[in-house]
Amino acid sequence: MPDLALEREATGVVAGIDEAGRGPWAGPVVAAAVILDVPALGRELQRAINDSKQLARRERERLYAALWAVALIGIGAASAREVDRANVLGATFRAMTRALGALGVTPDLALVDGDRAPPLPCPVRAIVRGDARSLSIAAASIIAKVTRDRIMAKLACRYPGFGWERNVGYGTAEHQAALGRLGPTPHHRLSFGPVGRVLLGSS
Numbered sequence: 001m002p003d004l005a006l007e008r009e010a011t012g013v014v015a016g017i018d019e020a021g022r023g024p025w026a027g028p029v030v031a032a033a034v035i036l037d038v039p040a041l042g043r044e045l046q047r048a049i050n051d052s053k054q055l056a057r058r059e060r061e062r063l064y065a066a067l068w069a070v071a072l073i074g075i076g077a078a079s080a081r082e083v084d085r086a087n088v089l090g091a092t093f094r095a096m097t098r099a100l101g102a103l104g105v106t107p108d109l110a111l112v113d114g115d116r117a118p119p120l121p122c123p124v125r126a127i128v129r130g131d132a133r134s135l136s137i138a139a140a141s142i143i144a145k146v147t148r149d150r151i152m153a154k155l156a157c158r159y160p161g162f163g164w165e166r167n168v169g170y171g172t173a174e175h176q177a178a179l180g181r182l183g184p185t186p187h188h189r190l191s192f193g194p195v196g197r198v199l200l201g202s203s
Contacts, residue, residue: 001050002138004038006127012108016136017099019092019113020052020144024169025179025195026162026188027152028077029088031095032143033103033110035072036136045070049138051131052145064146067139074102075147084191093118099140113137159185 007014019031045066052060067073076098078091086094096118100110109123113130130137149168156164161182163174169187171194179188179198188195 001047002131002133002135004046004135006111006125006130006134007036007038007136010109010111013105014136015100015103015107015110016130016134016138016140017096017110017112017118018131018137018140018144019095020141020148021169022088022092024189025171025175025192026080026164026185027148027155027169028079028187029083029091029095030075030077030144030148030151031092031099032140032147033074033076033096033099034067034136034140034143035103035105035107036139037070037072040070042070046135049135049142051138052141053131055142057149060142060146063139063142067143071139072103072105073143074099074104075143076100076102077151080187080189083189087191088189089116096120111137113141155187159187 013035015033015035017033019029021027021029048063076095078095083091097120100120106122110120111130111134112124112126114126115128117124117126127133131141152164152168162178167175176198
């Protein structure tokens with residue numbers, strides 16, 4: 001379970017940063033930056049926060065709401081077109097930079113999930129499997145995941161048939177069949193190989 005050991009090793013204000021949506025065929029990459037108010041967390045909430053992938057949807061939603069009361073949160077996104085232009089890593093770094101900027105304060109250190117550090121306007125430490133180690137990164141993973149899921153649910157209403165309310169843009173059989181039948185939307189990542197192969201096969 002993630003804890004505050006990495007945060008306590010640092011001096012000053014620490015932000016955890018994580019993203020959601022690097023792998024889907026459609027939709028934005030969404031990042032969140034979170035500065036926890038540790039005294040306000042409480043033991044129950046601290047024990048409940050975990051890597052978003054390890055949490056059921058209902059629990060993620062509950063923790064998402066709870067975190068807004070005990071943390072400073074910034075959210076940033078990069079569109080599918082940015083993924084196509086800058087590649088998914090470049091788009092992820094853009095989303096993380098925007099999330100940090102949305103905090104309104106510059107932390108003394110950013111703990112970022114992954115093995116590569118984005119170019120942020122503060123010291124950065126990349127943490128492999130950071131969402132399983134750092135409470136701040138785990139909190140950011142929850143915010144990013146819930147935010148992106150909600151974006152995809154709204155897009156599903158505008159672009160019905162792809163099942164985005166269920167698959168959130170990932171390349172499921174339902175999504176693949178709809179892409180071949182309906183063609184791409186402005187939110188599809190045309191640079192992704194699987195998307196190109198489906199479109200080529202349906203032409």
